[in-house]
Amino acid sequence: MGIELLSAPLAYFLGSVPFGYVFYKLTTGKDIRRAGSGNIGATNVFRKSRWIGILTLLADGGKGYLAVLLAAWLGAGPEWQAAAAVAAIAGHVFSVWLGFKGGKGVATGCGAYLALAPAAVGTTLAVFVLTVLATRFISLASILAAATFPLWAFLYGVPHPLLAGALLGSAIIIAKHHQNLRRLMAGTESKLALGKRP
Numbered sequence: 001m002g003i004e005l006l007s008a009p010l011a012y013f014l015g016s017v018p019f020g021y022v023f024y025k026l027t028t029g030k031d032i033r034r035a036g037s038g039n040i041g042a043t044n045v046f047r048k049s050r051w052i053g054i055l056t057l058l059a060d061g062g063k064g065y066l067a068v069l070l071a072a073w074l075g076a077g078p079e080w081q082a083a084a085a086v087a088a089i090a091g092h093v094f095s096v097w098l099g100f101k102g103g104k105g106v107a108t109g110c111g112a113y114l115a116l117a118p119a120a121v122g123t124t125l126a127v128f129v130l131t132v133l134a135t136r137f138i139s140l141a142s143i144l145a146a147a148t149f150p151l152w153a154f155l156y157g158v159p160h161p162l163l164a165g166a167l168l169g170s171a172i173i174i175a176k177h178h179q180n181l182r183r184l185m186a187g188t189e190s191k192l193a194l195g196k197r198p
Contacts, residue, residue: 015091
């Protein structure tokens, strides 16, 4: 072991960058945590501003992807690259810049795992898109995508360290959706508005 040990902490700090908070603050002067669901992720930002939401989605996904690339650049093997993916998700969910609070890790996880298991991520995205089209619940689509990703990773034959990382990262993402699960069961969860914003 050597310099690759830095991959996980670097991934955590990179994942901690709260792009949704920063972009919304810079463009509106407001705190996204005081709007909508209070989440800093792309879905909540998108409900307030489509283009800032899309930018947030790309940036959050990009930091996850970059975290794994940095681990590989440091010479990390599959186990440390998987750890970097999980660390990036944890950084987004428990951001050091926001008092160890943050988003739900979906976009960051998507980017991180895209660098590790692109075929499995592609199948997972199909699950996500089909669920959104059928139900218009982003939260349900996110939960189902996270729940099925380890299965696709296993079926596509990823190495065991990456499979372990997939299980852990997915568990974090699903756990962060506990309030959404309650609202889904109560029938009070918000749906994605597909029409034009007023």
